[in-house]
Amino acid sequence: MQRAVLFDETGGPDVLRVAEVPVPKPGPDGVVVEVRAVGINPYDAKARSGLIPLDTPFPRSLGGDFAGVVSAAGADARYWDGTPVVPGDEVLGWGAGTLREHLAVLSSHLARKPAGVPFEVAGSLSTPGQTANAAMGVLEPGEGDVVLVSAAAGAVGFLFCQLALAAGAAVVGTAGPGNHARLQAIGVVPVEYGPGLVDRVRAAAPAGITAVQDNFGREAIDAGLALGVAPDRICAIADRAAVAELGLRSPGRYERRADVLDRLARMVADGGLVLPVQAVLPLERVAEAFSLLETRHLHGKVVVAP
Known part of the structure; x- marks a missing residue:
C-alpha cells in the first residue's frame, strides 16, 4: 500500500x-x-x-x-x-x-x-512551464517588442518573462513591491499592480508597449487596451470571459508535450530559466x-x- x-x-x-x-x-x-x-x-x-x-x-x-x-x-x-x-x-x-x-x-x-x-x-x-511556453507561441514576442506581463512574480508569469527576455523582448511586469527586486534580477522592469497602473506602465515604458500577457485578470488587459495594444496582441490565460468579449488571444487547452518539457528542464539545468x-x-x-x-x-x- x-x-x-x-x-x-x-x-x-x-x-x-x-x-x-x-x-x-x-x-x-x-x-x-x-x-x-x-x-x-x-x-x-x-x-x-x-x-x-x-x-x-x-x-x-x-x-x-x-x-x-x-x-x-x-x-x-x-x-x-x-x-x-x-x-x-x-x-x-x-x-x-x-x-x-x-x-x-x-x-x-x-x-x-x-x-x-x-x-x-x-x-x-510542467504546468507553469508548458503554459508559459504555449502563451509564447500565441504572442511570439521578440526584438522590438515591449510586453506587459501581469502577475509577473507568479510561476507562469515568471517563466514567461524569462522566455520573452530570451527571445529579445523587453518586459514590464506587474507585482507587489516585495517581488520587485526578484523581477529586476532577471531583467524585468517591475511596476505595482492596482489603481494607476496605466500611468505606471507608461512611465516604465515611455515608448509604449506592444503586447500583453495576462496571467491574473482584467486589470492588465484594460491597461493594455488603454495604452493602444490591439486585442490580437493580448494573450489571456485567466479571464476567459474577457477573451470572448474582447477578441483576445489565448492558448486555450493547449497540448502538453514531453519534448517541450524536456527543453524547459534543460534550460533550468543550464541556468537559462529559474x-x-x-x-x-x-x-x-x-x-x-x-x-x-x-x-x-x-x-x-x-x-x-x-
Whole structure:
C-alpha cells in the first residue's frame, strides 16, 4: 500500500486527507514513479474547491505535476525521442492525481530530469512551464517588442518573462513591491499592480508597449487596451470571459508535450530559466500547503514532497 491525498467533498484545504491506497502497476507503455516532489497549482485548488466542476466520483485525487524516480516500466515504455524508460531513471512530467507516493503514468508524459535540477523544481515545472511556453507561441514576442506581463512574480508569469527576455523582448511586469527586486534580477522592469497602473506602465515604458500577457485578470488587459495594444496582441490565460468579449488571444487547452518539457528542464539545468521554490512540505501537511498557495502572495512554488 501507499499514501495518497484524497477528498470526499469539495471545499477548503481541510477537506483533504491522506489515505492508504494500492500501489499501481505499469501498463505496457507506462511506468510507475516513486514520487519525490509535486508542485501544486491554482488549478488544483480550484478543482478541490469546486470552482472548476468535475464529474468524477468521490473520493477524488489531486495534483497534476511531479518529479521522481522510475520504479517499474512497461515493455513498451519510451521517452518522446524513442529511448526506453528504465527503472532508476529520474524523471519529471504530468499526470492525474500526482499527490501520492507511487504514480502510474504514461511514458509519453515523461521527460528526463537533468542531474543538476532539484526534484522540487522539476516537480513544479510542467504546468507553469508548458503554459508559459504555449502563451509564447500565441504572442511570439521578440526584438522590438515591449510586453506587459501581469502577475509577473507568479510561476507562469515568471517563466514567461524569462522566455520573452530570451527571445529579445523587453518586459514590464506587474507585482507587489516585495517581488520587485526578484523581477529586476532577471531583467524585468517591475511596476505595482492596482489603481494607476496605466500611468505606471507608461512611465516604465515611455515608448509604449506592444503586447500583453495576462496571467491574473482584467486589470492588465484594460491597461493594455488603454495604452493602444490591439486585442490580437493580448494573450489571456485567466479571464476567459474577457477573451470572448474582447477578441483576445489565448492558448486555450493547449497540448502538453514531453519534448517541450524536456527543453524547459534543460534550460533550468543550464541556468537559462529559474523557477523559485518557496516552501516544501511533507504529504501529511498537504492542507497547509494549499492554504499557503491560496494566500496568492508568494515568491515561489509551493511543493509537497511525498
